Structure formats: structure tokens, C-alpha cells
């Protein structure tokens with residue numbers, strides 16, 4: 001069951017949540033959560049009470065947050081009104097099987113029996129003034145019909161939100177499908193597409209999907225031909241680090257009207273964590289190899305950003321490119337970071353990467 005907090009008074013520890021109702025029914029919603037020092041319970045519309053497992057402490061909850069109560073009674077938060085940004089996971093399934101995917105193969109193959117029903121409830125109950133919406137997966141375009149219906153609904157409801165679609169771009173090689181997508185696409189959509197290398201063998205080796213380079217390349221060209229905003233993402237690992245410069249040269253000469261290019265450090269979770277020995281390169285080494293690629297892109301007027309890079313791994317002159325890209329609740333710092341003068345503006349590490357790889361840091365003093 002999914003619900004949105006409409007009245008959060010932490011002083012009295014009272015939380016009123018309207019559950020699973022579309023916007024127009026919000027005022028008639030009766031179900032509530034009641035939180036006391038000793039217990040957290042849920043009162044259903046028929047007046048019955050259920051115990052819940054409350055996962056949050058005294059922190060963060062506020063009016064506008066969207067929560068889900070699982071069948072096991074656990075509550076999780078799916079939208080924080082504070083951040084104003086939301087991820088819409090259309091599916092966990094994917095038509096590629098990237099070696100450094102932060103989802104595990106098991107998760108990507110899991111059956112999602114009731115998930116779509118939950119997703120529709122979730123989208124319906126979100127406030128319509130959400131600032132930014134990331135449509136993601138798995139590969140969100142995989143279930144074409146559901147994807148198009150969701151896109152159409154989002155376009156109608158969130159008229160003033162920014163949008164980003166994270167896709168591997170393969171399905172957009174099909175011009176007829178692309179036409180349907182563009183009919184439903186909200187204004188200003190950014191299509192964020194990973195290109196792992198300009199060499200077919202390297203790209204397809206990383207996605208473990210033969211023919212994926214050809215499709216992604218076609219998808220990017222089709223979007224650019226239609227005047228769409230395309231962001232190219234290069235996730236850097238041992239598999240493609242040696243080809244970064246030629247990948248940048250490929251982007252410059254084949255997709256000159258691309259909106260921006262983001263060079264991205266890995267999140268060591270899921271498949272990436274399992275294969276860490278063959279994939280991991282520490283950030284200072286990654287930056288050293290990425291610098292030439294950055295220069296090529298900038299020299300051709302293409303905007304570049306560095307995602308997931310700690311500042312001490314990046315030359316000072318490039319700090320403005322190293323954005324804080326890790327979602328707040330996943331950010332961690334190494335113990336030595338406490339002595340660092342720039343901790344406030346540094347994006348830190350993914351919790352999983354810190355834990356698994358123990359990256360080297362050089363506090364700035």
C-alpha cells in the first residue's frame with residue numbers, strides 16, 4: 001500500500017497518511033498511521049489497527065513524503081518532499097547485461113508480479129509539483145506498452161517538472177517506436193544514454209549483448225535527428241579506460257550536437273561488486289586517463305561533467321566539472337576526510353564503494 005503524508009506533526013508524533021488514492025480523492029482518505037513512543041500502528045478504513053515496523057528514527061519525515069507499507073508491515077519512503085526529485089523505476093528487467101551494472105543479475109531477472117500496480121498507485125499519489133523526474137530501470141522502454149502509457153500520464157500530470165529518461169537507447173533504433181515515444185514525451189526531456197566505447201567489440205563486451213553498439217548508436221543518431229536533448233554517459237572501468245580518448249573523438253565527430261557528456265565513476269554494487277577484481281580502477285588513475293577525453297570534448301564545445309569523483313582525485317582546475325552526483329542517503333566519506341578542507345563541496349563515495357574498495361583519499365589542507 002502506498003500513501004502520502006498529508007499531516008505530519010512530529011511534536012505529537014502523529015502522522016496522517018492518505019493511502020493509495022488518486023489526487024481527486026485525497027480529501028476523503030481516512031486511513032492513518034499513528035506513531036507513539038512505544039508503537040507505530042496503521043488504522044485501516046474499517047477501523048482495524050495493525051502494528052508496523054518503523055524504519056525511520058526522529059529524522060527526516062515531513063508532509064508530502066510518499067511511503068509504502070509492505071505486506072510484512074515494513075514502511076519505506078519512496079519520495080522525499082525535501083529533495084523534490086523522484087525516480088520512476090518502470091521495470092528491473094533489461095535487454096543488456098552490463099558487467100558493471102549496480103543491480104545484480106538476480107534482481108534484474110526477478111519476477112515483478114504486483115509491481116506495476118504499485119507503480120501506478122505511486123505515480124498517482126505523487127504531488128504534481130515534483131521538480132525533477134528520472135524515468136529509469138532496468139531498461140524502462142522494455143515493456144513498450146506500459147512505458148508509453150506511463151509516459152503519457154507523466155506528461156499530462158507533471159506539466160512543470162524536469163524529466164530525464166535513463167535508457168540504453170537500443171529500442172530507439174526503431175524509428176516507429178521512437179515516433180510513438182516522442183508523441184508522449186514531456187517537453188524538455190533529457191535522454192541519458194550510456195555509450196561504453198566507440199569500438200563495437202568493447203561496447204558489446206561490456207553490455208554482454210551482441211549488436212547493442214549498433215542499436216545504441218542508431219538510437220542516439222535518431223534522437224539527434226529529431227532535435228532531442230541527448231546526454232551521453234560513459235561509465236569508466238578497466239574494460240573501457242584505455243579507449244576513452246578515442247570514444248571522445250567518436251562522440252565529437254559522430255554526435256556533434258549532443259547536449260552533454262558525463263564521465264562516470266562506478267557504483268560498486270550488484271554485478272559491479274561481484275566482478276570488482278576485473279573492473280575496479282581507483283579514481284586518481286581514472287581521472288588521469290579521462291583528462292585527455294575531457295579536453296577533446298571541451299575543445300569541441302561539448303559540456304562535460306564528472307560524476308561520482310571525489311575532489312582529491314581530480315586536478316583542481318577541473319573541480320567545477322566534478323558535481324555532487326551521489327544521492328544524499330548513499331554518500332559516505334573516508335575517516336581521513338574529516339581533516340579535509342573541501343569536504344563540504346566534495347561528492348564523496350557511494351556507501352558500497354567505500355565499504356568494498358576502501359578508495360585512497362588525499363585530504364586537501
Ligand code: SF4
Pocket residue numbers: 310311312313333334336337340341342343346347348361362363364
Ligand atoms: S579527502 Fe575526502 S572529502 Fe577531501 S576531497 Fe578527498 S574524498 Fe573528498
